[in-house]
Amino acid sequence: MRPLAGRAGGPLLSRSGWQMAPGERAALEGVLADVKPRLAIEIGTAQGGSLERIAAHSEEVHAFDFEAQVDPAAYPNVTFHHGDNHVLLPQLLGEFERAGRNVDFVLVDADHSSAGVRRDLEDLLRSGAVRETFILLHDTMNEGVSSGLEAVDLDAHPKVVFCDLGFVQLDPHARGLREIWGGLGLVICDEHGRLGITPERRDRDRSWRAALGVGLWRALAPARAARRRARERLGDALRRWRGRRF
Numbered sequence: 001m002r003p004l005a006g007r008a009g010g011p012l013l014s015r016s017g018w019q020m021a022p023g024e025r026a027a028l029e030g031v032l033a034d035v036k037p038r039l040a041i042e043i044g045t046a047q048g049g050s051l052e053r054i055a056a057h058s059e060e061v062h063a064f065d066f067e068a069q070v071d072p073a074a075y076p077n078v079t080f081h082h083g084d085n086h087v088l089l090p091q092l093l094g095e096f097e098r099a100g101r102n103v104d105f106v107l108v109d110a111d112h113s114s115a116g117v118r119r120d121l122e123d124l125l126r127s128g129a130v131r132e133t134f135i136l137l138h139d140t141m142n143e144g145v146s147s148g149l150e151a152v153d154l155d156a157h158p159k160v161v162f163c164d165l166g167f168v169q170l171d172p173h174a175r176g177l178r179e180i181w182g183g184l185g186l187v188i189c190d191e192h193g194r195l196g197i198t199p200e201r202r203d204r205d206r207s208w209r210a211a212l213g214v215g216l217w218r219a220l221a222p223a224r225a226a227r228r229r230a231r232e233r234l235g236d237a238l239r240r241w242r243g244r245r246f
């Protein structure tokens with residue numbers, strides 16, 4: 001067997017371009033290998049770490065970012081959509097819906113504000129192009145992200161057959177005012193029950209939260225929330241400014 005160090009340049013352990021921990025990358029790789037998407041969407045590309053793997057496993061990919069920092073020529077099966085995905089994603093989903101197409105896989109990893117991530121998931125679930133779809137959500141361990149996702153009314157979308165916001169959980173490193181990041185959630189839609197997935201909802205059962213107990217970190221939750229709100233207001237202003245440039 002080759003030592004893992006020998007694979008340092010491989011997709012799971014190389015450091016370049018990724019904003020995910022190795023365990024999260026392995027989960028993404030596993031889901032993609034299982035789903036083998038014909039049509040995939042990535043919301044949030046940055047330096048293309050996750051996009052490289054999504055493109056490798058999918059026939060056709062649509063990637064959203066204000067300004068993806070990758071060379072489009074290296075991704076012949078990817079269409080890049082530059083601008084605010086809150087505007088562009090519903091438009092593209094509408095086109096797919098009118099064409100009767102199904103989106104097989106989505107990675108949600110862009111706007112990490114509570115309202116932003118909630119809107120991303122709601123836009124997806126509302127779409128008639130999201131019928132048999134695996135949706136991976138990054139940074140579900142973040143308090144702001146998880147509160148946004150928990151506000152989504154899954155019962156309004158009977159096609160959601162599986163939801164586990166703690167699908168991948170990292171060591172939380174909870175300390176003071178420090179935010180926790182990382183973690184993957186998985187939502188699966190199966191409108192006609194063809195995927196044969198046993199219905200399961202685990203959105204209120206995340207063991208990492210229970211493990212955090214009642215210490216200082218928990219007591220500082222209101223201070224973190226206030227800081228997050230301030231950052232989100234700044235993010236909104238930045239998005240409006242960036243949106244005007246596209």
Ligand SMILES: C[S@@+](CC[C@H](N)C(=O)[O-])C[C@H]1O[C@@H](n2cnc3c(N)ncnc32)[C@H](O)[C@@H]1O
Nearest residue numbers: 018019044046049050065066084085109110111
């Ligand atoms: C965490 S990074 C994505 C990392 C990437 N998925 C990976 O794992 O390699 C988030 C990206 O989302 C983009 N983003 C944030 N809000 C956005 C929005 N409303 N519309 C489009 N892109 C957005 C940012 O520009 C940033 O590049």
